[in-house]
Amino acid sequence: MAKGRFITLEGGEGAGKSTQVTLLVEALARRGIEAIATREVGGCAGAEDIRRLWLGKEHGFWDTMTELMLIMAARREHLVKTIWPALERGAWVISDRFVDSTRAYQGIGQGLGLAVVDEAYRLIAGEFKPDLTFILDLPVESGLARMRARATETDRFEQQDTAFHETLRKAYLDLAAAEPQRFKVVNATATPAEVSQQLDVFLDVLFYTLPA
Ligand code: Z5A
Numbered sequence: 001m002a003k004g005r006f007i008t009l010e011g012g013e014g015a016g017k018s019t020q021v022t023l024l025v026e027a028l029a030r031r032g033i034e035a036i037a038t039r040e041v042g043g044c045a046g047a048e049d050i051r052r053l054w055l056g057k058e059h060g061f062w063d064t065m066t067e068l069m070l071i072m073a074a075r076r077e078h079l080v081k082t083i084w085p086a087l088e089r090g091a092w093v094i095s096d097r098f099v100d101s102t103r104a105y106q107g108i109g110q111g112l113g114l115a116v117v118d119e120a121y122r123l124i125a126g127e128f129k130p131d132l133t134f135i136l137d138l139p140v141e142s143g144l145a146r147m148r149a150r151a152t153e154t155d156r157f158e159q160q161d162t163a164f165h166e167t168l169r170k171a172y173l174d175l176a177a178a179e180p181q182r183f184k185v186v187n188a189t190a191t192p193a194e195v196s197q198q199l200d201v202f203l204d205v206l207f208y209t210l211p212a
Helices: 017-030 045-055 064-088 099-109 114-125 140-150 162-178 192-208
Strands: 006-011 035-039 092-096 132-137 183-187
Touching: 006 017, 006 099, 017 035, 017 092, 017 132, 017 192, 035 064, 045 064, 064 092, 064 099, 064 114, 099 114, 099 162, 132 162, 132 192, 140 162, 162 183, 183 192
Parallel strands: 006 092, 006 132, 035 092, 132 183
Antiparallel strands: none
């Protein structure tokens, strides 16, 4: 059994995932726990290369099944090279997105279906799952407004219409309702410090259920 804990953050564009990953690592350090921050698609050299290929514009839009295979190949590398070794040595791993992004975006948003995504995931990861998954939930328009304010180049999903983002928001909430033990839905409209306090409560639970 892995000695560390694996926590993932999920949500739509501009939900504040990256901000909260940093705050979570700091909160764990204050408890004396070594934690590493990572992200998907990416998280190790090979997976970051796949991310560049996947998000790059030189091939136009990928076929959705091809996209699934690219994401799962990157995820396998991420697990083998980064996540599993860190958990094995007792560190906690905090990932900005993981398989629930694929379930929401490719499985539901792009129509591949949850069964297909879950089957592909089982091939690369077996029964391994996050110990805890936070869904940072906020109205679609608020998230998009944050992204516009940041004013970097928009990526393909940010250019999708509002209906697509509403579908994603509902997809995440449905995933959470189906697995209430693993998912915690957090109100992401609050300030970064307030959101961090909401996450902290659940960290305590995970901390005190650690095996001796
Ligand atoms: N994708 C997929 O399709 N399938 C998959 O399996 C995976 C991913 C893993 C890139 O992901 C795309 O990949 C993404 C899903 C798809 N689609 N899109 N678009 P990404 O994670 O790299 O990009 P992102 O989701 O768009 O994340 P982001 O742009 O970095 O947003 P964020 O991490 O949720 O938020 P943030 O960077 O922490 O904050 C955004 C801005 O809001 C920033 O200016 C902050 O200062 C501000 N902010 C943060 N928190 C707050 C609060 N609480 N109040 C006010 N303002 C705040």
